[in-house]
Amino acid sequence: MPNYQHQALKIYNSLTGEKEKLTSITPGNIGMYVCGPTVYNKVHLGNCRTFISFDLVFRYLKYLDYKVRYVRNITDAGHLENDAEEGEDRIAKKARLESLEPMEIVQKYTVDFHQILATFNNHPPSIEPTATGHIIEQIEIVKSIIDKGLAYEFNGSVYFDVLKYNETEEYGILSGRKVEELMANTRDLTGQSEKKNPQDFALWKKAEPQHIMRWPSPWGIGFPGWHLECTAMSTKYLGNRFDIHGGGMDLKFPHHECEIAQGKASTGEEPVNFWMHANMLTLNGKKMAKSTGNNILPEEIFTGNNPNLSKAYSPAVARFFMLQAHYRSVLDFSDEALQAAEKGFYRLMEAYKNISQLPFSEQSSFDVDAFEQKCFDAMNDDFNSPVLIAHLFDAVKLINSVKAGKAELTQKDATKLEQVIGDFVFEVMGIHKNQSDVQQTSTGETKVSELVEMLIDLRNKARANKDFATSDKIRNQLIEMGIELKDAQGKTEFSIKS
RNA sequence: GGUCUCGUGGCCGAGUGGCUAGGCAGUGGUCUGCAAAACCAUGUACAGCGGUUCGAAUCCGCUCGAGACCUCCA
Numbered sequence: 001m002p003n004y005q006h007q008a009l010k011i012y013n014s015l016t017g018e019k020e021k022l023t024s025i026t027p028g029n030i031g032m033y034v035c036g037p038t039v040y041n042k043v044h045l046g047n048c049r050t051f052i053s054f055d056l057v058f059r060y061l062k063y064l065d066y067k068v069r070y071v072r073n074i075t076d077a078g079h080l081e082n083d084a085e086e087g088e089d090r091i092a093k094k095a096r097l098e099s100l101e102p103m104e105i106v107q108k109y110t111v112d113f114h115q116i117l118a119t120f121n122n123h124p125p126s127i128e129p130t131a132t133g134h135i136i137e138q139i140e141i142v143k144s145i146i147d148k149g150l151a152y153e154f155n156g157s158v159y160f161d162v163l164k165y166n167e168t169e170e171y172g173i174l175s176g177r178k179v180e181e182l183m184a185n186t187r188d189l190t191g192q193s194e195k196k197n198p199q200d201f202a203l204w205k206k207a208e209p210q211h212i213m214r215w216p217s218p219w220g221i222g223f224p225g226w227h228l229e230c231t232a233m234s235t236k237y238l239g240n241r242f243d244i245h246g247g248g249m250d251l252k253f254p255h256h257e258c259e260i261a262q263g264k265a266s267t268g269e270e271p272v273n274f275w276m277h278a279n280m281l282t283l284n285g286k287k288m289a290k291s292t293g294n295n296i297l298p299e300e301i302f303t304g305n306n307p308n309l310s311k312a313y314s315p316a317v318a319r320f321f322m323l324q325a326h327y328r329s330v331l332d333f334s335d336e337a338l339q340a341a342e343k344g345f346y347r348l349m350e351a352y353k354n355i356s357q358l359p360f361s362e363q364s365s366f367d368v369d370a371f372e373q374k375c376f377d378a379m380n381d382d383f384n385s386p387v388l389i390a391h392l393f394d395a396v397k398l399i400n401s402v403k404a405g406k407a408e409l410t411q412k413d414a415t416k417l418e419q420v421i422g423d424f425v426f427e428v429m430g431i432h433k434n435q436s437d438v439q440q441t442s443t444g445e446t447k448v449s450e451l452v453e454m455l456i457d458l459r460n461k462a463r464a465n466k467d468f469a470t471s472d473k474i475r476n477q478l479i480e481m482g483i484e485l486k487d488a489q490g491k492t493e494f495s496i497k498s
Numbered sequence: 499g500g501u502c503u504c505g506u507g508g509c510c511g512a513g514u515g516g517c518u519a520g521g522c523a524g525u526g527g528u529c530u531g532c533a534a535a536a537c538c539a540u541g542u543a544c545a546g547c548g549g550u551u552c553g554a555a556u557c558c559g560c561u562c563g564a565g566a567c568c569u570c571c572a
């Protein structure tokens with residue numbers, strides 16, 4: 001029997017503001033769309049948090065034995081830097097700054113995006129469509145919205161008529177905004193003369209002569225509006241109505257609001273059952289953002305080359321750090337917090353590694369089945385990874401107690417425990433196994449292990465002779481290299497720390 | 499200015515009407531040649547002020563503080 005039939009997953013739905021039991025449209029199948037990045041710059045750690053959050057969702061849904069189709073777009077069409085009529089699109093601007101073709105920019109930063117997410121051990125999505133690959137689909141949607149009378153053309157551009165839409169539907173349903181309030185609070189942007197009303201948003205924009213990314217359309221040469229690509233690609237691959245749509249909190253308004261309006265206007269259907277929004281990663285208490293420069297790059301974490309960092313951290317540690325907070329909470333990044341996460345992480349990994357060497361007993365003083373269900377329960381409660389991690393540390397305590405002879409596990413339970421912890425840590429949380437292994441296993445590292453074993457042997461001989469000067473010298477010099485010796489039950493163990 | 503969210507012990511961070519969250523750091527102990535690790539023990543925590551309740555960190559109101567969105571952003 002598939003796991004989803006006996007595990008009741010609840011997801012916080014941004015649309016209703018409540019945790020709701022997940023019921024998929026097609027039994028056993030989930031369609032999930034997540035807004036991807038605009039590839040005009042390197043991804044920063046804040047971007048990564050969102051994609052790691054949805055990777056957790058993707059992984060857990062798969063662990064529940066759902067067949068998941070996960071679609072995440074690449075925005076490679078240039079969009080304007082603000083909602084004004086004039087202006088340069090951000091990809092074209094970056095191309096000018098780097099003296100490259102726009103598509104070279106797109107390629108360069110798409111590759112960067114993939115590499116970084118792979119380093120964090122994210123699964124690739126099932127389909128990763130690009131905006132420029134779906135111009136025809138986008139034009140078709142614009143046509144259908146015009147046919148419904150909910151969009152109008154002006155001077156080669158097409159705008160969505162929010163007021164007209166709001167007569168029969170509710171614009172602002174997702175973000176809790178009212179059109180009247182929006183009208184009253186609109187910032188006075190210049191150059192919005194083409195729109196009937198400031199809330200209207202572009203479905204298609206006329207390309208200025210200097211605009212490099214341009215396509216022919218029934219309304220002339222232009223390019224699609226930013227909100228449109230997600231509607232086009234989500235409906236193409238997941239249908240007019242699908243299960244889950246995710247994205248960063250900052251996309252809730254206006255982007256996702258506009259997607260709902262476009263979807264409803266063109267198909268008449270409510271496009272999404274569950275809206276999920278991942279919260280921001282902050283640095284110095286402020287949202288990380290490319291535009292303000294308040295951000296930190298993943299590679300800076302891995303090298304430690306950033307003024308905010310005292311040392312380098314592995315991708316697995318950074319991922320673990322993020323999963324220690326719930327995806328809907330703001331998480332503040334700091335070196336101190338990362339260090340604390342690292343220590344806990346290695347303690348967890350050390351315990352996991354020790355399970356296979358535990359002494360077995362006739363009876364168990366720990367209910368492994370109940371433990372497994374607690375892990376499921378944590379994840380079933382809106383993907384509560386911090387609670388899952390708290391449970392894992394209960395198991396760490398148990399393992400260490402068994403090792404110390406203060407608790408008992410049968411062989412069967414030890415095997416089961418190893419499987420459960422392994423599943424949740426590596427499959428669900430997506431911790432990269434090789435990065436988490438304190439004692440590395442590659443060839444070079446094996447030689448290191450052999451060398452360390454030899455030194456341990458020498459040291460123990462010195463200790464047996466009460467030559468503590470020699471034994472301490474060996475231990476102290478090894479710790480300086482990051483190799484830590486631990487004397488336990490007459491046997492010396494070691495761990496290599498990065 | 500408008501809308502919304504949040505304020506938890508030295509730090510990070512769950513929980514959300516009564517039952518120890520967890521991690522890191524600290525303190526005492528066990529073990530050890532000494533360490534380390536591990537185990538055991540250990541914290542006047544829920545921004546402030548009122549209110550509801552037998553009982554509130556948890557619900558309501560106000561005050562203060564922080565953040566997000568309202569313009570491209572994960």
